[in-house]
Amino acid sequence: MTIDENHTFIAIDGGGTSCRIALEAQGKRHEVTLSAANVMTDFYGTVRTIITGLDLLASRLSARIEDVYNVPAFIGLAGAIDSDIQTRVRQALPLTCAVIEDDRRTAVRGALGAEDGAFAGLGTGSFFALQQSGAIRLAGGWGARMGDEASGFWIGRAALKAALDVEDGLHPESPLTRDLRASIGSPGKIVELARVASPGDLARIAPQVIEALNAGDPAAVRIFASGSEYILTTLRALGWTPSIPLVLNGGVAHAYIPYMERATGICPQPPKGTPLDGALDLAHEIKCRISA
Structure with a gap:
């Protein structure tokens, strides 16, 4: 699959029990679920988990991983509680267009819209x-x-x-x-x-x-x-x-x-939806800001 960066979005919901990653492409949503992703308790393990999940999605879609890395992504992670930690995560990940926050706003957005x-x-x-x-x-x-x-x-x-x-x-x-x-x-x-x-x-x-x-x-x-x-x-x-x-x-x-x-x-x-739903909604907003 060829990744169209204008119509493809990544959402990540990383918590203390599991990490869910969704890639929406051509109107279809593809997901993987992996182990816990809390940057406060296991920073490098969380980074590895996210990269592994992106690799799995790229393989599933027969897409180039380099193209996946350029997709707008909203990442909500347990433990990413301040700008210092968020910057460390951003620098450690190969994603080129990512917003990183803790996992609270994605949960609120998913539940309440x-x-x-x-x-x-x-x-x-x-x-x-x-x-x-x-x-x-x-x-x-x-x-x-x-x-x-x-x-x-x-x-x-x-x-x-x-x-x-x-x-x-x-x-x-x-x-x-x-x-x-x-x-x-x-x-x-x-x-x-x-x-x-x-x-x-x-x-x-x-x-x-x-x-x-x-x-x-x-x-x-x-x-x-x-x-x-x-x-x-x-x-x-x-x-x-x-x-x-x-x-x-x-x-x-x-x-x-x-x-x-x-x-x-x-x-x-x-709840109206899940934290992953909230992260995907917020990923769409990143693309809107980029396109403006």
């Missing part, structure tokens, strides 16, 4: 946003060491802490903490797991916690009550009220919806 609303991104990490009249206010997204409250990572870490709380006699044993203590082992092993595990590794505990929540496990209920309180406090600080549409999205978002409904009296709306 251009409409007003509030957004809670609750995947491996977390962040919160309020979009009004095209302007976006953001909170969170600072990574596992400095935040990510209510996220999959945070849920996994909180579950390990709940197991240690049982050891300290702060709470009685529950089925969740009993299972964690049996599968991981001594308190020292729990602490070691929390120390060495990546955010994605800890996020893999979240489905077990959600299953326990659905069964009424007291430890899981405490975890999600705390996470829900944080979500509401942060959204309200951004200026959200129940009259403003609210979207929760991400791998653990569904577990919070009943809490949001009880606390606010409203049902969160489903």
Whole structure:
């Protein structure tokens, strides 16, 4: 395939669990999904992942990789939180026409489109946003060491802490903490797991916690009550009220919806699209700016 740079776009959504890359050419969208892409925790691994994904797409389309590198690209990456990191990524990639940001605006654009609303991104990490009249206010997204409250990572870490709380006699044993203590082992092993595990590794505990929540496990209920309180406090600080549409999205978002409904009296709306959809929309805008 011959790449027409005027009608071809690249979108990249890199997160703590996976990296999705889309190339839209001749009106058709082609995608690949690879491993995690967080430039804060693994800069060079993220760069390799992106280049590998672009190579795969070029091969799939029988296109010259040099032509793919010249396509306008919008890249939203976990960990690309400031201009210094974004510049490093831009310099490390062979793309010649790329806008690089963190992964928050792509998620908001995908979920809300251009409409007003509030957004809670609750995947491996977390962040919160309020979009009004095209302007976006953001909170969170600072990574596992400095935040990510209510996220999959945070849920996994909180579950390990709940197991240690049982050891300290702060709470009685529950089925969740009993299972964690049996599968991981001594308190020292729990602490070691929390120390060495990546955010994605800890996020893999979240489905077990959600299953326990659905069964009424007291430890899981405490975890999600705390996470829900944080979500509401942060959204309200951004200026959200129940009259403003609210979207929760991400791998653990569904577990919070009943809490949001009880606390606010409203049902969160489903997202209009994915972060990759948002990145592709923004890639189209790059081309518009270039053509002007």
